[in-house]
Amino acid sequence: MEELALYARLYWEFFKTGVFAIGGGMATVPFLQDISKKTGWFSAADLANMIAVSESTPGPIGINMATYVGFTTGSTLAGSTPFIDALLGVIGAIIATLGLITGSVIIILIIAKFLEQFRDNRYVNAAMYGLRAASVALIAAAGVSIVLISIFRIQNISDWRSAAIDVRCFILAAVIFVATRYIPKVKKWHPIIFILISAGIGIIFHMGA
Amino acid sequence: MSENENQSAAQPPAVQEKVSLWSLFWIFAKIGAMTFGGGYAMLPIITRELCENRDWLTEDEIMDYFAIGQCTPGVIAVNTATFTGRKMRGIAGGIVASLGIVFPSIVIITAIASLLRNFAHLQPVQDALAGIRVCVCILILNAVIKLWKSAVVDIPALIMFIVIFLASVFFDISPIIMVVAAGVCGILLKGRKQEQAAIEAASDAVYEGKTDVPVGKSANSASAEGAAAQNSPDGKEAR
Numbered sequence: 001m002e003e004l005a006l007y008a009r010l011y012w013e014f015f016k017t018g019v020f021a022i023g024g025g026m027a028t029v030p031f032l033q034d035i036s037k038k039t040g041w042f043s044a045a046d047l048a049n050m051i052a053v054s055e056s057t058p059g060p061i062g063i064n065m066a067t068y069v070g071f072t073t074g075s076t077l078a079g080s081t082p083f084i085d086a087l088l089g090v091i092g093a094i095i096a097t098l099g100l101i102t103g104s105v106i107i108i109l110i111i112a113k114f115l116e117q118f119r120d121n122r123y124v125n126a127a128m129y130g131l132r133a134a135s136v137a138l139i140a141a142a143g144v145s146i147v148l149i150s151i152f153r154i155q156n157i158s159d160w161r162s163a164a165i166d167v168r169c170f171i172l173a174a175v176i177f178v179a180t181r182y183i184p185k186v187k188k189w190h191p192i193i194f195i196l197i198s199a200g201i202g203i204i205f206h207m208g209a
Numbered sequence: 210m211s212e213n214e215n216q217s218a219a220q221p222p223a224v225q226e227k228v229s230l231w232s233l234f235w236i237f238a239k240i241g242a243m244t245f246g247g248g249y250a251m252l253p254i255i256t257r258e259l260c261e262n263r264d265w266l267t268e269d270e271i272m273d274y275f276a277i278g279q280c281t282p283g284v285i286a287v288n289t290a291t292f293t294g295r296k297m298r299g300i301a302g303g304i305v306a307s308l309g310i311v312f313p314s315i316v317i318i319t320a321i322a323s324l325l326r327n328f329a330h331l332q333p334v335q336d337a338l339a340g341i342r343v344c345v346c347i348l349i350l351n352a353v354i355k356l357w358k359s360a361v362v363d364i365p366a367l368i369m370f371i372v373i374f375l376a377s378v379f380f381d382i383s384p385i386i387m388v389v390a391a392g393v394c395g396i397l398l399k400g401r402k403q404e405q406a407a408i409e410a411a412s413d414a415v416y417e418g419k420t421d422v423p424v425g426k427s428a429n430s431a432s433a434e435g436a437a438a439q440n441s442p443d444g445k446e447a448r
Binding site: 016019023025029030031045048051052059062063064075089094103104111118119123127128131135136137139140157176191198200201203208209 | 241242243244245251273276277279280281282283284285286287288291292295296300303304307310311313314315317318319321322323325326332333334335336337338339340341342343344345346347348349350351352353354356357359360361362366367369370371372373374377378379381383384385387388389390391392393394395396398399400
């Protein structure tokens with residue numbers, strides 16, 4: 001029973017994310033953060049790991065995130081053996097992913113009938129004008145809390161007094177930023193390369209300590 | 210389901226034999242497994258698989274689906290799969306194609322997640338993840354910079370951005386509430402303005418004797434906001 005309730009909740013949370021996250025893979029991040037705060041299924045640091053894995057594996061980022069969260073959540077159910085843990089995780093992954101796509105599949109099946117009218121509808125365009133601004137603002141805010149965790153090592157902005165500025169993280173962030181934006185050729189590299197380099201640097205400098 | 214297909218496909222591609230649901234699933238699973246990153250990154254692969262290797266879609270249809278995918282909820286890749294599946298095999302096709310495109314993610318991510326779970330306690334893995342999290346900060350920052358150009362197009366949009374950003378950094382407000390509020394603000398702010406723009410554009414279009422305009426340049430020459438917003442993020446990134 002406990003499993004069913006958790007899976008139902010998982011489906012519902014991802015259904016909402018699928019309906020309201022507009023504008024690409026990163027748009028799901030603020031919603032996942034909200035889920036993390038409300039349910040405690042995964043931590044904010046887990047979320048950052050999930051983003052890295054989703055960016056470096058095939059498939060749409062939003063779907064990868066849903067699968068990852070679903071797996072993590074499902075496998076936290078008290079299974080008796082690692083095999084059952086993994087099985088509960090796989091079911092969770094499937095449920096979260098189905099939840100994420102349900103809304104959009106229904107909406108597309110409905111609007112496919114009047115494609116052109118929908119695209120040129122002025123209310124749709126006007127709403128999108130607001131939604132785009134909201135989407136960037138939410139992603140930026142989600143980014144801030146990941147910065148707090150990864151670079152300043154604090155959980156919340158209200159803990160700013162105890163922020164420890166980790167110089168190594170700061171330098172790494174600055175180098176990646178410059179490389180991904182200003183160095184020709186290098187900035188064309190796939191994010192997976194930067195993720196792998198960062199992993200190597202993390203190991204060399206014991207950044208997890 | 211035939212008369213409502215895209216007008217740009219006025220000459221239907223010969224007779225299309227009925228595609229099996231299984232092959233719909235399989236083709237989209239293949240697309241899902243071959244694309245890194247989603248969004249516009251997968252455009253070339255979708256084009257190759259669906260219009261070059263098969264006569265399932267025209268390039269115009271793909272561009273239309275992408276444009277609609279951007280103003281509907283959900284992942285663009287999944288939206289495109291739903292559209293294509295529906296075109297080929299009706300509602301069941303739409304559902305099967307959507308399941309197909311998410312299938313590889315479920316397999317791959319599940320494998321990686323369970324590996325990470327088993328090794329996460331090791332110190333080198335912890336160190337690597339700490340480094341990766343720093344990189345993720347920059348990836349998010351880059352996503353914000355990229356989206357910023359097409360989203361924050363004027364002062365009211367900037368104000369919305371600031372309000373929503375501050376509200377979600379400092380308070381625990383559900384993102385759903387902010388998304389809905391922003392949509393309503395958009396309609397209140399631009400619904401009427403756009404109406405005038407649309408009327409002007411329509412008269413221009415009549416004057417030029419053209420009624421259908423390509424994606425991305427649709428009837429809003431008079432509204433810079435709309436035009437800027439509809440440009441593909443890809444084009445901007447290329448600079």
